[in-house]
Amino acid sequence: MTGPDRNPGVGGPHGQGVLEIDDLTIAYGDHTVIDGLSWRTGGAGALITAVLGPSGCGKSTLIRAVAGLERPAAGTVRFDGEDLAGIEVHRRDFGVVFQDGQLFGGRSVAANIAYGLKMRRWPRRRIADRVSELLDVVGLPGYEKRSVDTLSGGQAQRVALARALAPHPRLLLLDEPLAALDRRLRDELAVEISEIVRAAGVPTVVVTHDHAEAATMADVIAVMRDGAMVQVAQPSTLWTRPVDEWTARFLGATTVVDATLHDGVAETVLGDLRLDLPDGSRRLGLRPESVEVARTPDAVDVRSLATVVLVAELPSGPRVRIETVVGEIDAIATESVSIGDRVRLRLVPDRVAVIG
Numbered sequence: 231m232t233g234p235d236r237n238p239g240v241g242g243p244h245g246q247g248v249l250e251i252d253d254l255t256i257a258y259g260d261h262t263v264i265d266g267l268s269w270r271t272g273g274a275g276a277l278i279t280a281v282l283g284p285s286g287c288g289k290s291t292l293i294r295a296v297a298g299l300e301r302p303a304a305g306t307v308r309f310d311g312e313d314l315a316g317i318e319v320h321r322r323d324f325g326v327v328f329q330d331g332q333l334f335g336g337r338s339v340a341a342n343i344a345y346g347l348k349m350r351r352w353p354r355r356r357i358a359d360r361v362s363e364l365l366d367v368v369g370l371p372g373y374e375k376r377s378v379d380t381l382s383g384g385q386a387q388r389v390a391l392a393r394a395l396a397p398h399p400r401l402l403l404l405d406e407p408l409a410a411l412d413r414r415l416r417d418e419l420a421v422e423i424s425e426i427v428r429a430a431g432v433p434t435v436v437v438t439h440d441h442a443e444a445a446t447m448a449d450v451i452a453v454m455r456d457g458a459m460v461q462v463a464q465p466s467t468l469w470t471r472p473v474d475e476w477t478a479r480f481l482g483a484t485t486v487v488d489a490t491l492h493d494g495v496a497e498t499v500l501g502d503l504r505l506d507l508p509d510g511s512r513r514l515g516l517r518p519e520s521v522e523v524a525r526t527p528d529a530v531d532v533r534s535l536a537t538v539v540l541v542a543e544l545p546s547g548p549r550v551r552i553e554t555v556v557g558e559i560d561a562i563a564t565e566s567v568s569i570g571d572r573v574r575l576r577l578v579p580d581r582v583a584v585i586g
């Protein structure tokens with residue numbers, strides 16, 4: 231389905247927006263990067279999906295295969311039930327934004343945004359209206375005539391997003407769209423892009439290696455490792471129930487301890503905590519936020535005694551490193567502490583990651 235009239239307005243769903251990948255294999259020469267990956271995403275409650283994984287795990291390769299820029303050695307990619315094999319890149323009706331925007335240098339903002347619309351032979355007047363509508367949407371009203379070479383990194387990514395959204399894509403693919411920007415701008419744009427694509431109602435897959443960015447933008451996060459999906463879940467589930475120790479550590483757990491559960495109490499080497507889980511053995515991943523320390527060592531439980539070895543005053547509050555029975559771990563201080571202080575630690579039940 232092509233043509234200017236098929237979906238008026240800023241955007242809007244064309245179908246269910248379901249992406250289904252079956253047994254996908256992609257290799258560069260004899261280096262198999264994706265080996266039999268099956269994954270389904272999109273549909274109700276999953277407008278924005280993040281693919282989150284460490285550098286080199288194959289995220290870009292996967293998204294490029296969905297876009298039609300990589301040819302799979304085996305397997306299928308379907309969108310809303312349609313097998314995309316044999317459908318050329320520009321006939322897929324997908325919008326793509328890469329890390330560096332890949333704008334057409336030397337041309338105006340308007341010419342860049344209009345590119346896909348001209349290819350689709352939209353009438354000139356309609357193109358001008360759509361360009362100005364999109365510039366409003368991405369917060370750059372009146373930028374039509376500016377050369378893209380004069381834009382800041384954040385502005386360039388906004389224009390790249392406008393260009394991708396202009397022809398009302400069925401699916402938006404964002405490959406590390408914020409990676410080249412500084413932290414503050416990344417946080418800001420992550421929220422903005424998420425709001426823009428939600429308002430446009432365009433199913434979106436965003437690739438990132440930054441879990442805060444994934445959580446800010448996405449309804450569902452797919453964690454990828456070595457060319458395979460290891461866990462697909464809502465952000466809150468990922469933090470509290472990572473599927474294995476690798477995922478727990480990738481998502482920020484710095485310490486993993488064994489726990490023995492009995493009647494809703496988990497016994498660990500660092501003390502006990504209430505966890506509403508069946509009796510048995512579990513492993514718990516601890517992020518700094520999972521461990522709170524307070525100054526007065528009035529606890530009789532020696533397991534929870536620790537010594538402060540480092541204090542960092544972060545904007546979110548004091549972060550400390552403490553020496554415990556399992557070695558040094560990072561924690562949050564609930565009151566002012568100094569290096570050398572004897573403190574007691576408490577494991578915070580809803581901030582602990584229960585592994586598996």
Ligand SMILES: Nc1ncnc2c1ncn2[C@@H]1O[C@H](COP(=O)(O)OP(=O)(O)OP(=O)(O)O)[C@@H](O)[C@H]1O
Nearest residue numbers: 258261263283284285286287288289290291292439
């Ligand atoms: N065109 C190519 N030719 C050969 N090898 C490639 C090519 N593109 C990617 N690779 C290799 O495939 C593997 C996966 O790369 P890919 O870019 O998909 O990973 P990624 O998870 O997106 O990483 P990053 O976050 O660093 O971009 C890497 O080992 C990479 O070196």
